Amino acid sequence: xxxxxxxxxxxxxxxxxxxxxxxxxxxxxxxxxxxxxxxxxxxxxxxxxxxxxxxxxxxxxxxxxxxxxxxxxxxxxxxxxxxxxxxxxxxxxxxxxxxxxxxxxxxxxxxxxxxxxxxxxxxxxxxxxxxxxxxxxxxxxxxxxxxxxxxxxxxxxxxxxxxxxxxxxxxxxxxxxxxxxxxxxxxxxxxxxxxxxxxxxxxxxxxxxxxxxxxxxxxxxxxxxxxxxxxxxxxxxxxxxxxxxxxxxxxxxxxxxxxxxxxxxxxxxxxxxxxxxxxxxxxxxxxxxxxxxxxxxx
Numbered sequence: 164x165x166x167x168x169x170x171x172x173x174x175x176x177x178x179x180x181x182x183x184x185x186x187x188x189x190x191x192x193x194x195x196x197x198x199x200x201x202x203x204x205x206x207x208x209x210x211x212x213x214x215x216x217x218x219x220x221x222x223x224x225x226x227x228x229x230x231x232x233x234x235x236x237x238x239x240x241x242x243x244x245x246x247x248x249x250x251x252x253x254x255x256x257x258x259x260x261x262x263x264x265x266x267x268x269x270x271x272x273x274x275x276x277x278x279x280x281x282x283x284x285x286x287x288x289x290x291x292x293x294x295x296x297x298x299x300x301x302x303x304x305x306x307x308x309x310x311x312x313x314x315x316x317x318x319x320x321x322x323x324x325x326x327x328x329x330x331x332x333x334x335x336x337x338x339x340x341x342x343x344x345x346x347x348x349x350x351x352x353x354x355x356x357x358x359x360x361x362x363x364x365x366x367x368x369x370x371x372x373x374x375x376x377x378x379x380x381x382x383x384x385x386x387x388x389x390x391x392x393x394x395x396x397x398x399x400x401x402x403x404x405x406x407x408x409x410x411x412x413x414x415x416x417x418x419x420x421x422x423x424x425x426x427x428x429x430x431x432x433x434x435x436x437x438x439x440x441x442x443x444x445x446x447x448x449x450x451x452x453x454x455x456x457x458x459x460x461x
Contacts, residue, residue, distance in 0.1 A: 219396040219406075240270045247271035254349060258301050265382035265428050268352070269412040305348075311432040312348035312439070319440025320447075327441075327448055336367035337441050346439045350378075350430040361425050362401050368429070368438075378431045382410045384424040386417035394423055 257264040345352045391411040
């Protein structure tokens with residue numbers, strides 16, 4: 164019987180752990196920027212879970228929506244810009260194209276008329292010319308608005324002198340609105356990129372003079388990367404205006420990719436006349452020696 168002899172194996176020292184190349188062992192330099200938060204954007208589904216109030220409710224439309232102002236197939240922006248370039252007034256362009264005056268303002272904001280404003284729609288070749296009845300209706304409406312504006316302006320200026328001297332809250336609100344409002348015989352347009360200023364101006368106006376909600380319209384000019392529905396929802400919640408009072412248009416020359424500019428229009432000659440009269444009284448108070456009281460009121 165063969166015997167198998169097993170030779171015991173002597174255990175040697177443990178193998179040394181692998182060593183990384185020397186460059187990987189160098190101490191990395193400290194960079195404080197690595198601790199900064201990483202920018203991110205929530206999807207609509209995640210936002211509805213985390214912050215549901217920041218998004219509008221989803222609705223189903225029974226009929227397809229009509230063409231939006233930024234629709235590439237819509238020729239109205241180009242026609243509006245051509246009419247404005249020819250010297251036609253904004254309100255006339257709105258009547259001709261059957262759109263809101265605020266939308267026309269957004270389309271032609273960067274256009275400077277190069278021809279006389281006296282040359283009306285009939286002087287523009289190649290486009291549809293308004294009928295005589297339509298021109299008469301526009302002129303009659305313009306005349307009535309100017310008469311109401313002038314009468315209200317004079318009365319408001321006479322009545323505001325004492326209030327300016329003794330009501331600091333009225334003076335401060337008037338100063339805020341005057342700085343951002345453009346007054347015409349047809350109404351006022353508050354233009355601002357600050358939601359807080361727009362909200363404060365609307366609150367002061369509605370608390371100072373009676374304004375019918377149907378006469379208020381808001382045009383939001385949106386840069387390319389701004390979501391229209393989210394922006395309208397935020398402004399609706401901040402201002403308290405119904406969503407039907409908002410219109411959106413793309414901002415062709417926005418200074419930044421996320422810029423938003425609001426144009427709040429109150430189409431009421433009575434409100435425009437009152438604001439113009441108050442402004443006249445405020446500016447006149449500095450010339451008549453009451454300026455010191457107004458300065459203290461600020």
